[in-house]
Amino acid sequence: MQTSSRAAALTLGAGVLALAATVAVVAPDSAAPPAVAPAVQAAPAQTALVQQPPAAVCDSPALAGPASPPAGAVVVPAGSNAGFDFSTPDTTYWFAPGVHTLAPGEFSQIAPGPGVTLLGGPGAVLDGNRDNRYAITGRAANVTIRHLTIRNFVAPRDEGVVNHDSGDGWTVEHNTLTRNRGAALMAGARNRIAGNCLKDNGQYGLNAYQSGNRITGLVVEGNEFTGNNTEDWESQLPGCGCTGAMKFWAVNGADVRNNWIHGNRGTAVWADTNNNDFLIEGNLIEDNDGTGIFYEISYNAVIRGNTLRNNAWATGREFAGERDPFPVGAIYLSETDGDARIPARTAKIEVTGNLLENNWGGVVGWANADRFCNSSASTTSDCTLVVGPDNTSACSPPAIAREPLYTDCRWWTSGLDIHGNTFRFDPAAVDGGCPPEFCGRMALLSNYGSSPDWSPYQGDVIQRHIVFEAGNRWHDNTYTGPWRFTVPDMSTTVPVPQWTGAPYHQDAGSTFG
Numbered sequence: 001m002q003t004s005s006r007a008a009a010l011t012l013g014a015g016v017l018a019l020a021a022t023v024a025v026v027a028p029d030s031a032a033p034p035a036v037a038p039a040v041q042a043a044p045a046q047t048a049l050v051q052q053p054p055a056a057v058c059d060s061p062a063l064a065g066p067a068s069p070p071a072g073a074v075v076v077p078a079g080s081n082a083g084f085d086f087s088t089p090d091t092t093y094w095f096a097p098g099v100h101t102l103a104p105g106e107f108s109q110i111a112p113g114p115g116v117t118l119l120g121g122p123g124a125v126l127d128g129n130r131d132n133r134y135a136i137t138g139r140a141a142n143v144t145i146r147h148l149t150i151r152n153f154v155a156p157r158d159e160g161v162v163n164h165d166s167g168d169g170w171t172v173e174h175n176t177l178t179r180n181r182g183a184a185l186m187a188g189a190r191n192r193i194a195g196n197c198l199k200d201n202g203q204y205g206l207n208a209y210q211s212g213n214r215i216t217g218l219v220v221e222g223n224e225f226t227g228n229n230t231e232d233w234e235s236q237l238p239g240c241g242c243t244g245a246m247k248f249w250a251v252n253g254a255d256v257r258n259n260w261i262h263g264n265r266g267t268a269v270w271a272d273t274n275n276n277d278f279l280i281e282g283n284l285i286e287d288n289d290g291t292g293i294f295y296e297i298s299y300n301a302v303i304r305g306n307t308l309r310n311n312a313w314a315t316g317r318e319f320a321g322e323r324d325p326f327p328v329g330a331i332y333l334s335e336t337d338g339d340a341r342i343p344a345r346t347a348k349i350e351v352t353g354n355l356l357e358n359n360w361g362g363v364v365g366w367a368n369a370d371r372f373c374n375s376s377a378s379t380t381s382d383c384t385l386v387v388g389p390d391n392t393s394a395c396s397p398p399a400i401a402r403e404p405l406y407t408d409c410r411w412w413t414s415g416l417d418i419h420g421n422t423f424r425f426d427p428a429a430v431d432g433g434c435p436p437e438f439c440g441r442m443a444l445l446s447n448y449g450s451s452p453d454w455s456p457y458q459g460d461v462i463q464r465h466i467v468f469e470a471g472n473r474w475h476d477n478t479y480t481g482p483w484r485f486t487v488p489d490m491s492t493t494v495p496v497p498q499w500t501g502a503p504y505h506q507d508a509g510s511t512f513g
Helices: 005-009 013-024 314-322 461-471 496-500
Strands: 074-076 092-095 098-101 116-121 123-125 144-146 150-151 161-163 171-173 177-179 183-185 193-194 198-199 204-209 218-221 224-226 244-247 252-257 260-262 268-272 276-281 284-286 293-296 299-304 307-309 333-336 349-352 354-359 363-367 416-419 422-424 441-446 473-475 478-480 484-486
Touching: 183 484, 198 204, 218 260, 293 299, 333 349, 363 461, 441 461
Parallel strands: 074 092, 092 116, 098 123, 116 144, 123 150, 144 171, 150 177, 161 183, 171 193, 177 198, 183 204, 193 218, 198 224, 204 244, 218 252, 224 260, 244 268, 252 276, 260 284, 268 293, 276 299, 284 307, 293 333, 299 349, 307 354, 333 363, 349 416, 354 422, 363 441, 416 473, 422 478, 441 484
Antiparallel strands: none
């Protein structure tokens, strides 16, 4: 079966983000070597599930800063801070309560020196007046930002308001980033983003990218992401794949844990293109218009102990309205691999100990047979991490038809280990209802390969591989409700006995009720 046009639209964000980020983000002159991450411990068969918000941050008292400046701090008075110098290294600047503004003009911004701390007093607001593009920028390392409300900045699409230049070693804690255009926040290597309210921003709450997989040791913990993508970029640029609560590109090591990600227009957590070594753990992900967790053309991840509920209703209804049979999942694993050749804390795509409740669908494992390095269906100019992101031309005929390039030139969707999860689905709980042929589905599928004409992956090669040869296993899960299973292509949806029996033999040890 041919690739769904609607499904293809889900994967278009990579090239757009890469192009914009290449222009917008300046990498540091040198990057520290990747930190050695601790091993991910194996999760128990049943992880304690998140039922209440782990991070109800917005409007909480924890966002208020100290009422008086710390000893030795430079006081920044409320009002216009035009011309104020924030560049003295290792200095704390305390923003007095009240509204702070910068000089007029789109490029007025704060460029802190290395080791600088920007600290807000109670009610301290940095306001861009819908005039300034960026709030806090530059390549200085080890900047700390705490207890500020940062609002009304107008960064262009795919650019960021805070840490626009992806500085390394930044700490961003207990801030409110709201009503900004573009992304409220960018990230660099060894950044800690914790305890923030990222709310009602135009495109993303967080957008993380540096060229060359330089972002390592990224921690996104205990934040609340809500109401982001107010400008509905998918409507402005259909198929852009450029919306949601947070997006990661070429990040080599990230922990996304204990966040409350809810009510965003688009995807909640999206790792898109050559990410590696992710731990997505303990998050409450609910009521987002799109997919809850989208791990795409990337490597090696553990997704565990999360609660996902009421996600992807808007996307599911859109697909159903167009009679598009592509399965819409709460967790979408698209051309993504567990690969021991890429150093990480795991060599699998492990989804375990999660609760998925009344989402439009369940876990979808998908491989576009026509999408590989140097193919016309690839949405990025990057090649795989195995070949090298800049070695796209290596994946050309006739060499791509032979090993090792035959294996190394594509993201396969392999090494999926889906176990110990609880899947609950009640069609009546979906607001507005859902047609049974479209919702309540798990999926493991591919399309029939057809292009380009030199592709060595034509026909049902990838279909057979993803279902029978790639080590993709569902097992020891608990199901409640009328689940069905789409396998091996969009035209075939089967009930439990066919999913668990020959020839698929999935969900050994699972229970259904």
